[in-house]
Ligand SMILES: [Zn+2]
């Protein structure tokens with residue numbers, strides 16, 4: 001456990017972003033080498049994959065930890081805080097990496113009990129860089145053919161001692177979009193001689209909200225947020241264009257497809273009503289809905305119950321965040337669970353992605369045990 005805390009702190013102090021995480025990759029590789037494990041490094045990213053063979057035949061279990069940090073300042077005041085300005089491990093991926101390394105050690109020590117094999121997936125680029133997709137494209141599943149897949153995610157707002165998940169939809173999809181509204185620039189005092197894209201863009205923002213509430217079923221929700229608006233340079237100039245940016249989140253493929261199919265049409269029609277043109281682009285790196293296998297989610301909760309008793313909780317609703325683990329769960333039976341790690345004695349802990357995000361490091365012991373227990377658990381154990 002001391003080793004896991006030390007590893008987590010080293011990664012925390014040296015956060016790396018995106019698909020290239022050379023220092024983190026080197027640290028992970030050195031720890032796996034100490035265990036005598038063979039490794040395969042990614043070609044198009046800093047991934048690390050290692051395999052632990054059990055002494056008995058059984059299923060292949062894929063266990064995943066993501067390793068990347070966020071582009072944001074850290075204001076925790078921790079002694080091992082980020083040493084790189086503008087980068088922070090604010091989503092707990094430092095802890096995920098350390099916990100999976102700790103679990104690897106546990107599993108290597110218990111090879112005799114291990115039926116089947118464990119594939120350790122250390123993944124870069126979860127935070128919007130689609131690292132899991134890159135690993136799949138490089139043949140992860142084709143190479144190892146996992147029968148089941150499990151990932152764990154730290155939460156700084158769930159109490160320490162909790163492990164929670166749910167059958168079915170766990171997390172939302174995420175699609176980023178950009179809408180360019182084009183009119184004709186001119187003098188701000190004579191809008192009649194111009195075609196002003198500003199009111200068109202503002203109407204688009206409010207119309208999107210009406211469209212969502214009138215189109216998407218209330219029990220199968222979606223969220224559309226326009227989070228950036230860029231247009232104009234001077235108060236006496238009507239600009240030629242305004243660019244809107246935002247995100248679409250949905251908890252089913254049906255609602256996601258509904259919004260994606262309506263949004264472009266709405267923007268074009270509203271712009272046209274104002275004499276402007278609108279073009280919508282959806283960014284290619286989208287994350288689908290994260291859906292747990294129902295039986296495997298029940299199995300996950302049963303394993304968690306053995307470790308944390310009543311701390312094994314069924315979540316009442318999905319969360320609207322998104323995960324590229326969703327790509328794996330589309331192809332392999334599996335689940336993701338949340339590990340509570342709220343700092344003790346704090347009334348309202350800072351959430352994941354906050355510049356004040358801190359965790360209770362003791363919770364990492366549960367995380368290590370959970371990863372290992374999932375690999376050691378037999379298929380079809382009673383839920
Ligand atoms: Zn995150």
Ligand SMILES: [Zn+2]
Nearest residue numbers: 091093126153
């Ligand atoms: Zn995360």
